[in-house]
Amino acid sequence: MNFEQWAEGSSILHGASPHIKLIGALCFCFAVASCQHMQPVLAGLVLACVGLLLAQIPLGSLYKRLFLVNIFTLVCWLTLPVTVPGTAITHLGFLSISREGIDMALLITVKTNTLVLMFITLIATSSVADLGHGLQRLKVPPKLCLLLLFSYRYIFVIHAEYKRLKRAALFRSFKPTTSSHTYRTYGNLLGMTLVKGWQRARRVQQAMLLRGFSGEFISLHSRDVRPADWLILAGALCSTFIVLVLEYSGGAL
Amino acid sequence: MKPSCLRLRNIVFGHPARPPLFKDLDFAIGAGRIGLIGQNGSGKTTLLQLIMGLYHPEKGRVMLDDRVIQSRADWCYLRRHVGFLFQDADDQLFSPTVIEDVAFGPLNLGDSPEISRRKGERILARLGLAGFENRLTHHLSGGEKKMVALATILVMEPCFLLLDEPTNNLDPITRKRLVTIIAELDIPMVIISHDWDFLSATTSLIYSLEHGHLHRSETACLHTHPHAHPYGDHPHDHGEHDHG
Structure with missing residues (x-):
């Protein structure tokens, strides 16, 4: 990506x-x-x-x-x-x-x-x-800016998690075919990625909370x-x- | 005035739908460095999460000096003074660039952007990460992520440090750097680890957590009897103690 x-x-x-x-x-x-x-x-x-x-x-x-x-x-x-x-x-x-x-x-x-x-x-x-x-400076609602920044930050992590799970399946001789076993396996892979993503979101939220986050992102960038x-x-x-x-x-x- | 003693009193806690973890637990962090060992699932991480208020005990109290931590403001006060290093650095680094992540805490505490940036740069330089400011966090290696995560905690100048398996997945060189950095820090801390050598190099006191109770032993005891650990036949460093 x-x-x-x-x-x-x-x-x-x-x-x-x-x-x-x-x-x-x-x-x-x-x-x-x-x-x-x-x-x-x-x-x-x-x-x-x-x-x-x-x-x-x-x-x-x-x-x-x-x-x-x-x-x-x-x-x-x-x-x-x-x-x-x-x-x-x-x-x-x-x-x-x-x-x-x-x-x-x-x-x-x-x-x-x-x-x-x-x-x-x-x-x-x-x-x-x-x-x-930039969007934050244009007064776009902070939630939307956060959504963009976080999607970008974690899409790699979630993608890596998905790849790891898929590799684990392939290493156990999983061969994708047109069968209900394949569909079920992919369903499980996606489901598990979702669960892991949710767990990670929780941990990230905790990490932010512990560092004093109160809902508003304060930008470090200069306003010149x-x-x-x-x-x-x-x-x-x-x-x-x-x-x-x-x-x-x-x-x- | 900075707090000097962090205490857990008569803690009762269990995760939902699982057997209770702690039935009546007392724990105190004063001046020293404490190593915390125990089997997987014995509740080591939960203990630290209880201290940080990520879980709330069914009974018992968390206290910072004489202040009982109860209200939201109390928890903010505690989190301002206690730094917690997560097991997985990816959970802790959520900003796009390193400097933004390191400056995140100071900004939230009300420092101006310039001061936050300067504080961040200073702490990065201290951890040997000068020049990392504009690197993207998700492009860092595992060891670099761990170091940056430590920087994000230290920049808030905590009075206590809680480290959850800090040497997990670190290569020997990064691990050694971490040992040096932690040994130089003058902050009371609790370190969860399965890495005996690391604990003996960085802590003076070991608690082992078994069946919801803490048992105390001196670090030196760990090495007065034969011990085994993975790759024990490889040349390795036992810190200041010479036990071969």
């Missing part, structure tokens, strides 16, 4: 505060998602690519993520052209393919990829821990706004503005 393959780096984007990047990503994301025209979304895509270059993210490492995302857009391509009513351009048996459907699928595909690239640029350039603190922050915020807001102007001029500039 690797959630943070782009989190380390020396670019201006890596140096900016996570809460500033979160604000930027949120604005850009809403602007692009609300677009009805192709032109502003394409402009957004170009801007996201500029962001990727600024963040010095090796483009070769993106294929895997984009592939996963486009599995979802593939579903759009399979359904929208035959379900959206409009001018038919061709017929496949009793199904008619509409121009409007194809346009919509294309718009969704470009939008999705734009947003993923912008999120990689702005959000994936921070570690999960920093993002948790860095020079890079203003640049990033300005860049993200300008990008949002460009997208919105193009959209509300009717995609006709």
Whole structure:
């Protein structure tokens, strides 16, 4: 499991505060998602690519993520052209393919990829821990921030526990097949992982209690706004503005 | 004023649906270092958890000097002064980075972020962990996790230490470092361990817990008669005592 393959780096984007990047990503994301025209979304895509270059993210490492995302857009391509009513351009048996459907699928595909690239640029350039603190600074409810930080901290431990149990089963000559024995074994493995996770959660809670935890996480990070922050915020807001102007001029500039 | 004596008086306790563990237990921690031995399931860890208020006895009291620990505020007071090192360091390290975890206690006690950070850095340096501040806790090795967990306890400047099997799963080098660190600490402590050599190097008094009762013996006694332990035929260190 690797959630943070782009989190380390020396670019201006890596140096900016996570809460500033979160604000930027949120604005850009809403602007692009609300677009009805192709032109502003394409402009957004170009801007996201500029962001990727600024963040010095090796483009070769993106294929895997984009592939996963486009599995979802593939579903759009399979359904929208035959379900959206409009001018038919061709017929496949009793199904008619509409121009409007194809346009919509294309718009969704470009939008999705734009947003993923912008999120990689702005959000994936921070570690999960920093993002948790960024959210805290943006006054997101502490419980949600804790949930993110703890999921991240313990997902590795729980995964390791699951692997340990599974290895124990394999070492006793367990071979997964399509049988009720296999299903029952996997059920037990998952159940036991759950039980262990719950026990661990209890012990962690005790450990926190013993160190004076009273429900609120106090952050150790400084609250200074860095020079890079203003640049990033300005860049993200300008990008949002460009997208919105193009959209509300009717995609006709 | 710092508390100087921690006592359990007439403790009666048993886990639900299991035979009672303690029927009338007395225990006191004053100035010395106490080793606690006993079979698995004899209640060693439960004893420490009772001290910390993670379980509550059916009868009896926990006392810090003359103060009977009862209310929530009392327990906060006790936990402020007693440090408990868990068996599994993964339970104790829940923050993403080492420095955040070490500073967690001081922050909760009301220190400012700068002071907490400085305290954390100082304690890490003292344990030979300088430069670990921004490491991710889940990427540390088992021995490093144990050391950082100890740092998270020591940074709160406890008056008493409770260590639950601290040498479990440690390699000989880390174990030796731990012995040195613990021997240098000037804090009364209770150490649960099955590691005889470790106990003889770090404690002066041994209690063994059998059938809910504590039996006292001096550490030296452990080595005046032949003893056996795993890998006893390998070269190993018996601390200051020369028993070969």
